[in-house]
Each structure stands twice: as C-alpha cells, then as structure tokens.
Amino acid sequence: MIVLLAATLASAFSTTLAYQAESARGDVPDTWRLALLNTSFWYGWVVLAYPLVLLTRRVRIDRSPRYAIPIHITAVALAAIAHIALQTTAQTLGYRGSNLPPEMLASFSWTKTWLTYFPLQLTQIIDWEIVAASAIVGIAHASFYYAEAQKHALHEAQLETRLVEAQLKTLQHQLHPHFLFNTLHAISALMHRDVQAADRMLVELSDLLRLTLDSVSRPEIRLNDELEFLEKYVHIEQVRLGDRLTVEFDVDVDVLDAVVPALILQPLVENAVKHGIAPLGTAGRVRIGARREGETLLMTIDDTGPGPSERAMAAMSMGIGVSNTRARLGHQFGNRFRFEFQRHAGGFTVLVAIPFRQDTTGSGTAAAAAYVA
Numbered sequence: 001m002i003v004l005l006a007a008t009l010a011s012a013f014s015t016t017l018a019y020q021a022e023s024a025r026g027d028v029p030d031t032w033r034l035a036l037l038n039t040s041f042w043y044g045w046v047v048l049a050y051p052l053v054l055l056t057r058r059v060r061i062d063r064s065p066r067y068a069i070p071i072h073i074t075a076v077a078l079a080a081i082a083h084i085a086l087q088t089t090a091q092t093l094g095y096r097g098s099n100l101p102p103e104m105l106a107s108f109s110w111t112k113t114w115l116t117y118f119p120l121q122l123t124q125i126i127d128w129e130i131v132a133a134s135a136i137v138g139i140a141h142a143s144f145y146y147a148e149a150q151k152h153a154l155h156e157a158q159l160e161t162r163l164v165e166a167q168l169k170t171l172q173h174q175l176h177p178h179f180l181f182n183t184l185h186a187i188s189a190l191m192h193r194d195v196q197a198a199d200r201m202l203v204e205l206s207d208l209l210r211l212t213l214d215s216v217s218r219p220e221i222r223l224n225d226e227l228e229f230l231e232k233y234v235h236i237e238q239v240r241l242g243d244r245l246t247v248e249f250d251v252d253v254d255v256l257d258a259v260v261p262a263l264i265l266q267p268l269v270e271n272a273v274k275h276g277i278a279p280l281g282t283a284g285r286v287r288i289g290a291r292r293e294g295e296t297l298l299m300t301i302d303d304t305g306p307g308p309s310e311r312a313m314a315a316m317s318m319g320i321g322v323s324n325t326r327a328r329l330g331h332q333f334g335n336r337f338r339f340e341f342q343r344h345a346g347g348f349t350v351l352v353a354i355p356f357r358q359d360t361t362g363s364g365t366a367a368a369a370a371y372v373a
Contacts, residue, residue: 014038040090048079049136056140072137079136080129081122088118183208183233186240197239204236219332222359223290223297224256230265230288237273245277250289258290258297259357261328268301268325268350276305276348297356300349307348313341329354 015038055075061068092114183205190198208229227249234247269286277284287302307313329337329352338353 008042011035011039011042014041036093037087037090040086044083044086045132045136048083048133049140051075052079052133052136053140056137057144060144061141062145076130076133076137079133080126083129083133084121084125085118088114088121091117091121183236186236190240201236201239204232204239208232208236218262220259221262222256223251223258223260223299226260226262226265227251227256227288229263230269233266233269234286241273241278244280244283245273246283246285248285248287250287252291255290255292255297255356257359258292259359260297260299260354261332264325264328264352265299265301267322268352271322272301272303272305272348272350276303276307280305292356295356296353299352299354302347302349304347307343325352 015035052075055071059068059071061072183201187198187201187205190201231249238245238247265288269288272286277286285304287300289298289300289302291298326339329339333354336355338351340351342349342351
C-alpha cells in the first residue's frame with residue numbers, strides 16, 4: 001500500500017512538472033498523454049520490482065556470490081529492457097490517442113511506431129534503466145540484511161537475558177545450602193550446652209526453610225519480605241549468642257515496598273555477627289538500615305565490632321556470601337550498584353546501593369511496622 005501510494009504521488013508530481021515544462025515552451029500540453037507516460041513509468045517499476053525482490057529473497061549475493069551475481073545481472077538487464085518496452089508501449093498509445101489530424105490517424109501504424117521508438121529508447125536510456133533496476137535489487141538486499149540483523153539482535157538479547165536469569169538462579173541456589181549449612185552448624189554447637197535453645201533454633205529454622213523455598217522461584221522480593229526472613233535468622237543468632245547480640249532495624253516506611261534481590265542481606269548480617277560480634281567477649285550491636293536517596297535504595301549493615309582484619313577481609317571477600325552477593329548485584333544491575341565495606345571508629349559498615357524500584361502489586365506494608373524506626 002505504501003509503495004502504491006508513493007508511486008501515485010510520484011506520478012502526479014512528474015506529470016505536473018512535464019505539464020509546466022511543455023507550457024513554458026509554448027506548446028499545448030496533452031494532459032492525458034503526459035499522465036499515461038508518467039504513470040506507466042512509476043507503476044512499471046512497481047510491477048517489475050516484485051519479481052526482483054522475490055529473486056533477491058531466494059538468491060542472496062552474500063550467501064552464494066559466484067552463483068547469485070550473474071543471475072542478478074541478467075535479471076537487472078531483463079527488467080530494464082521490460083521497462084523500456086512498457087514505456088515505448090505507453091508512448092505509442094499516447095500518440096495514438098492524441099489529437100492527431102484525421103489523415104495522420106488513418107495512416108497510423110501501432111506496430112511500426114512501437115518498433116521505431118523501442119530501439120531509440122533502448123540506446124538512449126538503457127543505462128538509467130539499469131541503474132534503477134540495480135537500485136531496487138540493492139534496496140531489497142539492504143532491507144533483508146536489516147531485518148535479519150534486527151532478528152539476530154533480538155535473538156541475542158533474549159539469549160543474554162536467559163543467560164543472566166540462569167546465572168542469577170544458580171547464584172541464588174548456591175546461597176541456600178550455604179546458609180542452611182551454617183545454621184545447622186550453629187544448632188549443632190548449641191546442642192552440647194543448651195538443648196532447649198537448640199530446639200527453639202530448630203523451630204526458627206523450619207520457618208526459615210519455608211521462606212527460603214518460597215523465594216527459590218522469585219529472584220526478587222519486597223524489602224518487607226526480606227526483613228521478615230532476616231528477623232527469623234536474627235532470632236536464631238540471638239538464641240545462640242544470648243545477651244551478647246542486640247539487633248536493631250532502622251528502615252524508612254517508604255522503602256518497605258522496594259524490590260530487592262532475594263536473600264541479599266542475610267549473608268551480610270551473618271558476616272557482621274560472625275566477624276564483628278561473635279569474637280568479642282562483650283555485648284555488641286548489629287543495626288540494619290534502609291532508606292531512599294533520590295532514585296537509589298541504600299541498605300546498610302552496621303556492627304559495633306572492630307571489623308575483620310585485612311586477612312579476614314580478604315577471606316570474607318572470597319567467601320560464598322560476599323562473592324555471591326557481589327556477583328548477583330553485577331548480573332542484575334550492571335554498573336548501577338554500590339557494594340562497599342567501611343571500617344570506622346564506631347565499628348564496621350557494609351553498604352549496598354541499588355536502583356530504587358517499587359513493587360506495585362499493592363500487597364501492603366502493615367506487617368512491616370516492627371522494622372521501622
């Protein structure tokens with residue numbers, strides 16, 4: 001439809017130009033003849049372009065040049081000759097239908113006129129006709145190249161997306177047994193000195209396993225759900241360490257519906273307890289914070305311990321929890337995240353900053369009131 005509309009507009013435009021040119025020379029324009037000639041010219045190429053495009057689709061120069069090039073040269077030459085023949089026919093009809101004197105109409109020979117004009121047209125405009133036919137073949141090749149490039153780009157993007165999703169799931173599944181092993185190890189250590197506390201830890205662990213299984217199929221969850229999971233994990237650590245561990249939540253209410261990678265905070269809190277609080281003989285505090293700054297969600301894990309030594313820091317960075325967290329953030333956010341460790345006078349801080357994105361499912365935030373300072 002677009003091609004026909006373009007041919008119609010081009011025919012009307014060139015007919016108008018021809019009419020004005022003949023009028024400027026002082027001739028009396030024959031509108032019907034001019035319209036016939038220009039319309040046949042443009043619509044002739046529309047008709048001839050169809051077999052050229054079909055041939056281009058079936059015989060691609062880039063796929064078999066030694067075979068395709070001679071075929072396309074032959075097709076271009078035949079299309080140019082066919083278009084000249086069509087133009088000659090239009091010219092002959094134009095003269096036959098023009099206002100010739102009766103004596104000339106009586107002696108007019110359609111065949112003789114056509115045979116007279118065709119060789120002249122063939123020698124005069126064959127080069128332009130070949131250029132036009134070649135342009136059609138070139139445009140057809142270019143359009144097919146572009147369509148295939150777009151298709152390949154889309155396919156590659158889909159494959160890349162699937163790869164990233166698979167890598168994220170692998171990283172998430174790797175974290176689950178790591179977390180479970182550490183928790184079971186803590187329960188095993190507690191069994192030798194406080195059976196009732198170990199029993200309470202098993203109850204908490206069953207709740208944690210339920211939440212963990214729920215998150216397996218969800219690479220992202222609301223921050224509120226992440227904090228619910230984290231609270232149950234903290235209860236296990238508090239049973240193990242008793243009064244030595246205090247945990248505080250300082251979370252702004254407007255970020256509770258923010259979307260975060262599942263289990264993104266648990267390994268960081270685990271490291272804070274393991275390296276910041278557990279080695280101390282005195283009580284310590286872990287503070288979990290979250291707030292929004294512009295289009296960024298900032299999450300922090302602070303502990304009052306001395307922080308890991310340089311050697312422990314290197315080991316921690318190579319551990320499953322930290323390396324897994326960094327890899328997941330990189331896969332999911334590219335370079336649009338921050339993951340930093342900060343040692344300061346009051347203790348040690350881990351900062352995670354990711355793009356802020358809100359869950360629009362409207363699942364409510366009332367249950368998260370305990371996390372808000």
